[in-house]
Amino acid sequence: MSKVLYIKASPINERSYSAAVADAFVEAYKKAHPKDEVKVLDLFTAKMFAFDGAAVSGKYKIMHGKPHSNEEKRAWEKVVAVIDEFKGADKYVMAVPMWNFSIPYRLKQYIDVIVQPGQTFTVDSAGNYKGLVTGKSVLVVYARGGEYAAGTAAEAFDLQKKYLELILGFIGFTDVRSVIVEPTLAAGPAVAEQKRAAAIEKAGKMAQEF
Numbered sequence: 001m002s003k004v005l006y007i008k009a010s011p012i013n014e015r016s017y018s019a020a021v022a023d024a025f026v027e028a029y030k031k032a033h034p035k036d037e038v039k040v041l042d043l044f045t046a047k048m049f050a051f052d053g054a055a056v057s058g059k060y061k062i063m064h065g066k067p068h069s070n071e072e073k074r075a076w077e078k079v080v081a082v083i084d085e086f087k088g089a090d091k092y093v094m095a096v097p098m099w100n101f102s103i104p105y106r107l108k109q110y111i112d113v114i115v116q117p118g119q120t121f122t123v124d125s126a127g128n129y130k131g132l133v134t135g136k137s138v139l140v141v142y143a144r145g146g147e148y149a150a151g152t153a154a155e156a157f158d159l160q161k162k163y164l165e166l167i168l169g170f171i172g173f174t175d176v177r178s179v180i181v182e183p184t185l186a187a188g189p190a191v192a193e194q195k196r197a198a199a200i201e202k203a204g205k206m207a208q209e210f
């Protein structure tokens with residue numbers, strides 16, 4: 001039995017294109033893999049703590065064996081608990097809308113918590129980085145109001161998919177799959193609905209072999 005972590009990064013589920021497609025993927029996945037466990041992590045309803053001074057200070061002091069306060073210890077333990085939850089999954093699904101050409105701030109906050117040395121990546125004596133989250137698959141559903149196709153002038157503005165693929169690769173993912181819904185605004189509601197339906201159909205097929 002596999003554990004799937006479904007990370008939602010949109011605050012408007014009822015109108016979210018990324019969530020609609022990712023939801024369809026998860027439902028199709030459940031039918032194809034009825035014994036697997038799916039846990040939903042909604043980043044806009046989950047209680048998330050700030051990766052603030054106490055956590056940062058605790059991180060470096062504990063990592064380097066230096067004296068630290070109880071507050072710093074507790075803050076770092078919270079970070080490790082979030083990382084352990086993330087690493088405890090075997091597969092991942094992510095619903096990610098584009099915000100200002102990048103990703104929602106709550107997802108960035110989550111990434112800043114889980115991407116930590118000795119936890120999700122390491123550095124060897126020669127300064128080479130190595131991801132520690134390996135042998136796992138992730139499906140990312142991206143939604144964008146405009147179009148940012150490869151080879152077009154607009155591609156340079158896509159800091160959403162580029163960044164996520166970079167950071168996922170950095171922590172060890174090699175099996176990164178994606179479904180893109182675009183445009184959801186620029187071409188009007190009829191085109192947006194057509195793109196949504198096509199993406200849902202594609203996601204349903206992808207779930208069979210995920």
